[in-house]
Amino acid sequence: MESVIIGIDLGGTNLRIGAVTSDNEMIAPFVLKSSIVADAEKPVEKICEIIADYSEKNRIRKIEAISIGVPSSVENDKETVICTTNIRNRAGEVVFSHMNVAKDIKERFHVPVFINNDVNNILLYDIMANGLEEQKVVVGIYIGTGVGASVVIDGKPLEGKDGAELDLGHIPYFGGTISCSCGKVGCCECYASGWRLQEIRKEFYPETQIQDMFTLHKEEKPLKEFIQACANVYAIMATIFNPNTMVVGGGVMEMADFPREEFEAAVNQNTGTDVMSYGFDYLYSKGDVGKGVIGAAIFARKRLKDKRSDT
Incomplete structure (x- = not known):
């Protein structure tokens, strides 16, 4: 299998994950409840477990980057979540607040990791899908x-x-x-x-x-x-x-x-x-449940391209 980008759309209700190819085809999409992350003692570690399990089950060996969309603003480093008000634990506490979510994921998988507002990712998908x-x-x-x-x-x-x-x-x-x-x-x-x-x-x-x-x-x-x-x-x-x-x-x-x-x-x-x-x-916009995942991959490719252009 060619190298892929792991795209994740982490919403208030569902977490969607998929491997996205260079031509923006999504392989083996999978959905689970976001509460699995929100209620975990260590939410970022739980995200890592989900990525590892998904990659193992689908025999994904070549990961170019990991890209996650979240329902909140993200600092311009595209690693630090400002405040996910729609993702809270059982105690009603916000799970991600001014937290660098990418850091531990990068250390676990040794690939670039990008965090972006989920709507930014979805618009990138809609632009691509409609030739804009x-x-x-x-x-x-x-x-x-x-x-x-x-x-x-x-x-x-x-x-x-x-x-x-x-x-x-x-x-x-x-x-x-x-x-x-x-x-x-x-x-x-x-x-x-x-x-x-x-x-x-x-x-x-x-x-x-x-x-x-x-x-x-x-x-x-x-x-x-x-x-x-x-x-x-x-x-x-x-x-x-x-x-x-x-x-x-x-x-x-x-x-x-x-x-x-x-x-x-x-x-x-x-x-x-x-x-x-x-x-x-x-x-x-069409109700394609995979657009947040594919949009996350599109965003990651843009960031990777920009980094290569700067070097």
């Missing part, structure tokens, strides 16, 4: 349980001073009064997220399954207000970045009968006039 590499500005917003965002400019993901950029779910929603899990009040995740959709279901439609919300209720006021809230998030980013393409993704946007035309009309209406005089394309 030559576009100047691509903005991806993924509304699942929370809100994640990534921006790629001239082929490079946008990085802030420390790596804490684009925490879009926690920008203030003007006039918002709902308490957020982050400790603030009125974050946009409180109004435009899968969490909020569940709250709407419980309050107005307790007999409806979450997957049927748009099918049964998209013409009713609670859902129309929810769609407007989601559109506002995209309109803010479109106005700021003047993108070629706006990638729309995440579990909410991929639900059955999500009203795309109504959503796009609301985004266009709320986006700044100057940007809308040029417009932008919409691309809907």
